[in-house]
């Protein structure tokens with residue numbers, strides 16, 4: 001697990017082959033094992049592997065989301081704002097659990113931020129995704145996690161490059 005965390009990087013270039021069904025099932029299982037506030041499980045997920053939908057999702061935020069067009073899978077991570085005021089935290093934790101689980105299976109992934117971002121002037125990224133995928137209220141969209149077998153290699157960040165000054169001891 002520590003080696004997986006050390007080596008994990010955001011991967012935005014993917015091979016064309018689809019993920020194995022067993023791996024997709026494992027991703028689902030791991031997402032559903034994510035911790036959540038009061039164990040409310042305020043999250044919901046849409047697994048998108050339809051090529052046309054992935055291309056349309058890639059347009060949600062132009063440059064920041066373009067890589068989704070080449071992903072084998074996009075996991076749309078949502079939260080129910082009626083059942084949990086900290087749905088953002090619940091959904092963020094699940095997103096990261098999904099990314100780490102993917103890395104452990106040799107699957108590359110990268111987060112696309114949707115919440116608090118715009119698709120176009122006057123249209124939020126959330127509204128774009130909601131309309132495209134028929135997501136009803138009260139579900140909010142946090143992010144889309146693009147996944148696929150890596151077609152790029154990224155080196156582990158050397159320990160000397162980590163900003164240890166951000167870690168304080170006892171008091172700030």
Ligand SMILES: Cc1cc2nc3c(=O)[nH]c(=O)nc-3n(C[C@H](O)[C@H](O)[C@H](O)COP(=O)(O)O)c2cc1C
Nearest residue numbers: 008009010011012061064065110111112113114154
């Ligand atoms: C909250 C959050 C939002 C992010 N949004 C995007 C995004 O919209 N598009 C993108 O390509 N990467 C996005 N990323 C990935 C970051 O750019 C990436 O994690 C960061 O550059 C560090 O690189 P690494 O993951 O390889 O260590 C996001 C990551 C996080 C945690």
